[in-house]
Amino acid sequence: MTAFTRWILAHRRLVVGFWIVLTVVGMATAGAATKAMDQKFSVPGKEGWETNLAIARAFQGTGGNAAPLVPVVALTGGRTVADPGVRADLEAVEAKLAKALPGVRVAGFGSTGDRAFTSADGRTAFVVAYPRPDPDQPFGDNPEAEKSARAALRGATVGGAPVHLSGYDALLADSGEAEGPGVLVEALVGGLGALLVLAFVFGSFLAIVPILMAIPAIMTSFLTVYALTAAIEVSPIVQFLIALIGLGVAIDYSLLVVVRWREEQSHGAKGDEAIINAMETAGRSVVFSGTTVAIGLLALIVLPLPFLRSVGIGGMVIPLLSVAVSLSLLPVVLHAWGEKLDWPHRRTDDKASAAWTRWAEGVVKRRWTAAGVAMVMLALLVAAATQLQPGVSDPGTLAKGGPAKVGLQELEQSGIGGGALLPHELLTTGDGAKGVATAVARVDGVHGAVAPVAWTARGESAVLAFPVQDGSKSAGRDLVDPIRDAARGAEPGARLGGQVAQNADFIDAVYGSFPLMIVLIAVITFILLARAFRSLLLPAKAVLLNIISVAAAWGVLQLVWQSGHGSEEIFGIAATGSITAWIPLMVFAFLFGLSMDYEVFILARMREEYDATGDTDLAVIRGIGRTGRLVTSAAIILFLAFVSMASGPQTDVKVLATGLAAGILLDATIIRALLVPAVVSLFGRWNWVLPVGAAKLLRVEPSLPPRDVVPEAA
Template identity: 50%
Template sequence: MEALSNFVVRHRRLVALVWLGALIAGVFAASGLSSRLDQSFSMPGQKGYAANQAVLKQYGNGAGQEPLVPVLTVPAGTTVDDPAGAAAVAKAFAAVAALPGYRVVSYADTHDPVFVSADRRTTFALVYPKLPPHSEAAAAVGAAADQVAATLRPNLPAGVKADVTGMVPLALGSGSGGGPGVLAETLIGGIGALAVLVFVFASFLALVPLIVAAVSILTSFLVIFGLTEIMKVSSLVQFLVALIGLGVAIDYSLLLVTRWREELAQGRDSETAVHNAMATAGRAVAFSGVTVGLGLVALVLLPVPFLRSMGVGGMVIPLISVAVTLTLVPALLAGAGRRLDWPRLRTEGRAARGWTGWARFVVRHRLVAAVTALLLLGVLGGNALTMKFGDPKPTSLAQSGPARAGLDALRGAGIPTGVLTPIEVVVPSGADRAAVARQLSGLPGVRATVAPAQWHSADSSLVDVLPVRETITSESRTLVDQVRTAAVAAAPGALTGGSGALTADMVSAIYGDFPQMLVVIGVVTFILLARAFRSIVLPLKAVLLNLLSVGAIYGVVTLVWQDGHGSQAIGGLPAAGTVTAWIPLMIFAFLYGLSMDYEVFILARMREEYDSTGDTTTAVVEGIGRTGRLVTSAALILFLAFASLAGGPEVQLKVFATGLGAGILLDATVVRALLVPALVSLFGRWNWWLPEWAAKVLRVPSSPVREGTPAVAEKELQTAG
């Protein structure tokens, strides 16, 4: 770090020019990035994906996209079997089937009673529209729903109510459409960050972290622009880079600038202050960037392309932020730091009085504080045991509009909502399609099967399995597996697809090896932190507390979004009944690293103070006193960034962003400001223990337990009191 610091200070103008060039290039890259990003959530290599691609290739539609479901209700006193009504219904559905590339099945062409309600007044159809290539699927399906409605209504007599529902129209009706855009959301988050930074620095130094954030984000966009040449990158990456980058880059520069001011307050000149800040805070920033990247390794290792691309894209921003912070910030501080530190309304000459008082309070009541924090985290984490993976229930989506009216008509007629998510079975050519349909119709949880004569090609035919319950939750995975097994038994080579198959495959792909990944990530993090803190206990505690913190946030997401305790107040949505399968993994990948930032900031300062004084209580009090305001300010900035993302209309991003936002606040308050100082105080001298054998492996100086510990313990208790 010393060599880097010396180089940057000597060549500060060159460093500034290099990053200015990257900033300008990043502006151009950002303007054209959206069109190069992948809008799909494909899963090549999975059985459900293979089935859906076969349907798409042979029939030109479907591909795992849930069908549109037109629902027709005839006036009271009539039925869909009445001659006049039946003719009109048949004509209307025939007009939809005549749309180019559409695949339709209904009562009109099958006379299957599964399509008619018990009172014979309501009927529905399954409509698979042909979607334009390279389209944004949700918008294209929404346009198709409008086209289906416009085609139906002119062919129906007066008094027949017609609405088009389906999972995608319901999601669009709940507000899952376009938001204000990534740049607008970043600007909103940046304004909130500026307000916090002005409070922290009370000088023009508040602009430095924002400059670092702008350079980091736009440089990351430039790198991702290049990555799109060699791999598909999910469209979600741009939001993650912009908003997580806003928080991380500001966090890192905030730590370095604060330490520089502290060194100035102790009488150092500007360049010496830069070197000292780099040797202490700069080292913590480097370790923090590595730990954030470690959490994202979980995404990179998964056999799910869109998640892998989010992991790769997510790793770019902390690494770029570290590079910018450790080069541009010292260059700016060495060149113009004193001029920017005006008006100097606040200095860093001593630890914050409020945070010092809080730390002494926690140390005095260490056992109560630790038990209280652990109980709270344990209670929240216990709720995570009831988490169910899947897409939101239909009833939790649109609460008004045509899609909701169609859903209510279905439910009012006694038709189960499972028909919105059929399982599609591709039966090889030569196999008995009718026999397969009969075999599958007898499975528990299946309402009926349909195998229209017109659904065939030279290579296959199709059977749709209509379940009683939606097949988009982890609970329906059993039914999907049973259909797969029975279909292959009845017709060797049969493929099972549909959205339910994709959900089942995604859960298996994401969480099949998740425990092993947790172990690997935990071990690597432990080794890195053991080297950074020269301790066995501190890194072990850090890893365990991070996992406990993530578990508690899973409980919060389950309580709020799955069970609906507060979802109306936060997002205007009722209980979803499930949590989208990729969200918990994404929360872990980002929260694990982001919360470790705060652990590194706090414990690095505690280690430094303990090395100077040999007193654990002094280390805790001074460490929290020096970093408490910094950590809470950084957490607030990240929270504002996630709140900006959560303010958009996309339901899944709303859940993801609120999970991360709540996680950051919980981690910065309950874990880092309460539980960490309480546990460090309780562990006393054992916090700093690194035996000789471990020190040799890690290639750092050992840290034996100091002699005379009873006297040290007594001093700690007296200081705390």
């Protein structure tokens, strides 16, 4: 690190020119990079996904992975679908959709006369319409089709009752999704909050330095991902990760180095000497921190889903480039402008924080109590996490009002159920379709099933099954296997598709490989941290606590969103009943790495203090005293970035942001400020032991502290 920093300082113009060029090119190509991110989704090799592809091939791209548009009518005045003129009106609704949406696959009571499209009392009816998908939209969505259908049905009535266009696309349209702030606005809001925190930390104009470092890190990340899109498909989720998580990570790394540089200056180091000393200590911690974040994301490649692999590869770029900026451009900025910007110098880093030192002394003194309190709090959240249910989005949470919401409520109140918005679609031979529909309709929890005569192509027929409960409820998720078994009992070649079945395949593929992902991350992280801390116990504890930290964040997701203890009060959204399947995985991948940042910051300083004093308790007190304010400030900055992320209107983005924000706060408070110092104090000298054999394997010096050491004077 010393040689590298000296080289950087000796070639300052080259370094600055390099980053300026990359930043300018990154700014110029950021829009193109965003557009180049591919939105396709696949679960290769799984029945649900493969069946959906077959359905799309047979029916000109309609159905399968796409959610249908669902016009709903609740008849009034005691009228039912058996009354004269009602069926003709329903058939007219289908005709209007067919005219407005060329190529649409539509069915309802009007064209089929099948009571699967009506409530038991005949007073509520619905139509299912699968428009052709928009190739530029994710998951087969077609917002333009929803707009056309809404216009075509405006003012339409059935038996004098209004028609309400519902369905997932209609609910999203009524949610005002397009009115939310963009990525740039969210990043600016997060940056402003970060600047306020940094102003408090430094008490000088140095507060702008970490913000300035985030700009090249973010822009170069966009540029790098743009280059990656030429070789692989990259998910659009990566743009949010670059803008917001990139902002937090880049600031955190720069913050750590600048704080240590001020400390070195306050202890008498001048000029480049202070920079080099800061890089030898804080810079080294940044390398290990950034590497662990990158590993957490790159481990997504072990999952058998291209969508998540691309997030892992694209997301890995963010911490690595943030590290590169902190190690190269930041020393040059400190050399040229550091002392000038450190004005009016309202705060000094000569001594450790008095408040955090007192806190650490209290934790060490009552270490058993501190460890016990922290473990009880974490255990409660981990227990809540065991009830977390991955699933599809609850349609009831997508819009607070509007015609689509009214249509959904009419389905639920009539007994048909919200499952009609996301029916199971089966593919079978033309001769076996009616038998499959009859068999599936008998399954408990299924409102009805239908095999429209017109839905036959290439010798195959589509069958729709309407569950009462939607896929976000356990009763809806549990119908996948019974429906598949019933269909195959009637027709051995029948295959089950639809979004609910595909989501079940997704969960099986992802969470079936999840233990492998955890093991891979844990092993690589353990090896890196064992080298960094020259210890076997500290990295093992760090990995274990990080897993517990992520599980606690999952517990918050379960309590706030799945069970609704806070989602209504904070966001005005009712309990979701389940968590969209990819969100817990993304929370794990990012939090494992991000929270490890704080672990490295704290333990690296504790190791440094222990090497200087030989006393574990003193190392804990000094380590927390020096890093407590830093870690808290870094956590607040990331928290504000995630709050900005949660300002978007999409429910899934709010849920993801909640998990990340809660995880960061839990990690920086309960774990790093309470549990870590207590546990390190409890284990004493065993924290610092690295036997000779293990040291040889890790290619570092062994650490064999004596049993009795007289500490130096504090």
